Amino acid sequence: MTMNVTQKIIAAHLVSGEMVPGGEIGLRIDQTLTQDATGTMAYLQFEAIGVDRVRTDLSVSYVDHNTLQMGFRNPDDHRFLRTVARKYGVVFSPPGTGICHQLHLENFAKPGATLVGSDSHTPTAGGIGSLAMGAGGLSVALAMAGEPYFIAMPKVVRVRLEGALTGWASAKDVILHLLGLLSVKGGVGRVFEYAGPGVATLSVPERAVITNMGAELGATTSVFPSDGQTRQFLAAMGREGDWKELVADADATYDEEVVIDLSALEPLAAQPHMPDRVMPVRELAGLAVQQVAIGSCTNSSYADMKSVAQLFAAAKVSPETDTLISPGSKQVLKMLAREGLVEPLLDAGARLLECSCGPCIGMGGSPVSGGVSVRTFNRNFEGRSGTKDAKVYLVSPLTAAMVAIRGAFTDPATWGTAPAVPDLPADVPSIRDMFLYPPADGDGVEVQRGPNIVALEKFEGFGDVLEADVLLKAGDDITTDHIMPAGAEITALRSNVPAISAYVFNRVDEEFVARAKACDNGVIVAGENYGQGSSREHAALAPRHLGVRAVIAKSLARIHRANLVNFGILPLMLEDKADYDVLALGQRLTVPVAGITAGGIVRVAVAGGGSVAVRNDLTQKELDIIRAGGLLNYVRLSKTG
Ligand code: SF4
Known part of the structure; x- marks a missing residue:
């Protein structure tokens, strides 16, 4: 073949x-x-x-x-x-x-x-x-x-x-x-x-x-x-x-x-706030620029940095344009230093940052309010720079350097002769001794955690029947941001599930966490498209920590549904969407877990009378993962037979 x-x-x-598309x-x-x-x-x-x-x-x-x-x-x-x-x-x-x-x-x-x-x-x-x-x-x-x-x-x-x-x-x-x-x-x-x-x-x-x-x-x-x-x-x-x-x-x-x-091809720019809003740089001529940022995992190689240094050796950057440069690695920085190319960057008025992601994720280097920032990065989503109303354009390092020098977008036809792409030098310095290599045997090594690092708990699998209380009755289009909000204060707790769990649903219902802590097992009832948005694992992991064992929704978003499975939460859908009105906050539900089959329907009993039919779209393997209490348990079990 x-x-x-x-x-x-x-x-x-x-x-x-089989190597058949889609399988x-x-x-x-x-x-x-x-x-x-x-x-x-x-x-x-x-x-x-x-x-x-x-x-x-x-x-x-x-x-x-x-x-x-x-x-x-x-x-x-x-x-x-x-x-x-x-x-x-x-x-x-x-x-x-x-x-x-x-x-x-x-x-x-x-x-x-x-x-x-x-x-x-x-x-x-x-x-x-x-x-x-x-x-x-x-x-x-x-x-x-x-x-x-x-x-x-x-x-x-x-x-x-x-x-x-x-x-x-x-x-x-x-x-x-x-x-x-x-x-x-x-x-x-x-x-x-x-x-x-x-x-x-x-x-x-x-x-x-x-x-x-x-x-x-x-x-x-x-x-x-x-x-x-x-x-x-x-x-x-x-x-x-x-x-x-x-x-x-x-x-x-x-x-x-x-x-x-x-x-x-000619020089192009992606306009705010999407990488596919692409137009020729020449059509942006005249647009003043307050910040230029050169670097990121997209454009921080030796050749990129050397091209910029060569352009800056011939002209200073505009005093109106704050210019930031982050080389992609110490190897790149060492080569620039050895060839005397750091000085032109500094002398031109640019600021040299650490070899890291930096401004790409708003770790310093945020643009001024309402400012235009021209970046060699890969994403220009609204607010990603750390400044909500900044307008970020994505370009090549050559375009970024010319924008920095002119203080504005100009027509590439006025830039003169383009420099050739620099070749790597004959003698590239290695930085491989800067990595820390593990010993052959890690037995005696103590993992140091500090108060921000908390080991993952081991979640229990399911018995034959789940008795659980409705902890929240949510509407349609609940996003992973609603479930597990982001923000610097909260994401700093990403390695501490008990601590980050205190924020679950706190922008939807401030009482949620207290309610969850007051009972053993919980169910979330929701409308259409529950869990839409990002792939954030914490939106399943943190509710699981709080005792959520099942979600009963009109429909579920694909990636979040997969995360629910991974962390041992039953993703169930109402067979008759009108039954959404039968369910209410605080009700005790009985889910016949042993009777659930892949793709089948079971009836969930409501305390005090009545029941609702729920179905699932799980594969047998996914059902086994959930019964085991999540993917980690499933893998552990499969290893021990
Ligand atoms: Fe690349 Fe930016 Fe992500 Fe860092 S934060 S890996 S530079 S896209």
């Missing part, structure tokens, strides 16, 4: 399922990565699984998001991550070393490997030919424990690149063009596989810009073949031994195709 690159990697890692497949995972914002929960979940060492070829824990240490919580998290990594065999990247995806590309990613990471931009490693996917913390914890990672077999889209980039157009403009073409929903259920003669014209860091922002298409992931460019990059990183050729068979087939003529 002839195969494309995606199919080749999947076939080499397939442990269950569930299980993949063996070679590598995992976590970042600190999601990592603490992932390692708490890993500990709860009860495996004594990670079972992947490589797992890396990066600290790059919450690097500011303005109170005890972030440093507590960092110490926990450092010690838990030592104990269980995970490589640890201390705060300040760099951004997870840039570091992983430089130091660890391999062609043909599978990688799951608890960060949505994990597909960056697709630039080197890995099949790299973003996932929830629990999925990453399970992958670390040697469990397969389950996805729907994606459709494979061939993105055929023709020609070569010219003038001021850069890799960022390739992905912005694709976003403008397909929209932020255009990649759902798909892998974007790059092919065609234009591929050879792009270096690995340029490819990684494109695969990084494939996440904004909603794609499963994006991948480039592994070719001479890949070999050259790996050799420069001192890892030529990790190279292997990985290209599509000549007559490989694809489910869909998009063609991009690289030579026709």
